[in-house]
Amino acid sequence: MKMLTKFTGGPLATGTFTLLALIAFAGNSVLCRLALADDSIDPASFTVIRLLSGAIILALIILVNRRPQISGQTGSWTGAAMLFVYAVGFSYAYVSLDTGVGALILFGAVQLTMILTGLATGNKIRHPEWAGLILAFAGFVYLIQPRLTVPESAAGVAMMTLAGIAWGCYSLKGRGSLGAINDTAYNFFRTIPFVLVLALVTLDGAYWSQTGLLLAVASGAVTSGIGYALWYIALRNLSVTVAAVGQLSVPVIAAVGGVIFAGELITMRMSLAAVLVLGGIFIVVMSRYRHARMVAREGS
Numbered sequence: 174m175k176m177l178t179k180f181t182g183g184p185l186a187t188g189t190f191t192l193l194a195l196i197a198f199a200g201n202s203v204l205c206r207l208a209l210a211d212d213s214i215d216p217a218s219f220t221v222i223r224l225l226s227g228a229i230i231l232a233l234i235i236l237v238n239r240r241p242q243i244s245g246q247t248g249s250w251t252g253a254a255m256l257f258v259y260a261v262g263f264s265y266a267y268v269s270l271d272t273g274v275g276a277l278i279l280f281g282a283v284q285l286t287m288i289l290t291g292l293a294t295g296n297k298i299r300h301p302e303w304a305g306l307i308l309a310f311a312g313f314v315y316l317i318q319p320r321l322t323v324p325e326s327a328a329g330v331a332m333m334t335l336a337g338i339a340w341g342c343y344s345l346k347g348r349g350s351l352g353a354i355n356d357t358a359y360n361f362f363r364t365i366p367f368v369l370v371l372a373l374v375t376l377d378g379a380y381w382s383q384t385g386l387l388l389a390v391a392s393g394a395v396t397s398g399i400g401y402a403l404w405y406i407a408l409r410n411l412s413v414t415v416a417a418v419g420q421l422s423v424p425v426i427a428a429v430g431g432v433i434f435a436g437e438l439i440t441m442r443m444s445l446a447a448v449l450v451l452g453g454i455f456i457v458v459m460s461r462y463r464h465a466r467m468v469a470r471e472g473s
Contacts, residue, residue, distance in 0.1 A: 198426075
């Protein structure tokens with residue numbers, strides 16, 4: 174991690190960090206579902222261990238880097254609060270929602286939060302970008318459609334919606350990060366007071382198995398702590414629209430992971446959905462690229 178921030182300016186580096194972060198998000202979803210769906214651990218304990226594990230691994234990375242604390246690179250209480258709300262909402266929602274419904278609500282809330290906030294702050298979305306966004310979202314819905322059921326838990330819907338809004342806000346906050354690793358680390362550190370309160374309030378209902386504990390640690394240390402640092406590195410060079418629509422590829426990446434690591438079959442639905450999602454993302458990225466080149470030519 175020591176060398177990461179030295180090579181973050183070019184498109185290849187940005188694309189690499191974005192892909193790694195999205196892979197981490199896909200892995201995180203898998204770990205969360207494995208732990209919570211099998212009742213290996215309760216949602217509160219999973220959240221507590223996840224955030225504490227992320228804080229610990231990021232503290233170790235900072236110590237190894239031996240970089241001094243720099244003003245403006247110590248996260249924020251707003252970022253920490255959004256991170257905590259996302260983690261809690263995600264954990265509790267997946268206990269009562271099916272995977273497909275949960276993914277639709279989560280990513281729908283993330284898209285709306287980031288895009289509407291971007292529009293409100295002057296981020297213009299051109300017609301090709303709208304087309305790409307709609308195409309990618311259509312592919313995402315098509316992929317998860319067989320797993321969609323009418324949600325029976327209004328509380329679960331509310332919690333997942335809140336989680337999506339919080340993650341959208343956390344991502345928007347990261348676009349202004351001056352030091353991705355430090356900011357991510359201090360955001361995790363700042364969640365510790367919230368984590369301690371959650372642990373105390375839910376202590377009577379806490380339970381976990383060895384499997385649940387290991388899954389929570391892996392989720393916190395690897396796919397959350399390191400994954401979110403990579404996301405903050407990438408966000409500095411991503412537009413709001415690209416950052417929002419890019420996250421629709423997470424279910425596709427998870428499906429590919431299932432083929433590679435779990436021996437699942439490649440289906441026609443998976444293939445078509447991948448083409449739609451990745452094609453939509455490509456349209457958005459190329460539209461941004463062409464616009465940037467046009468602006469550069471006009472300015473020269």
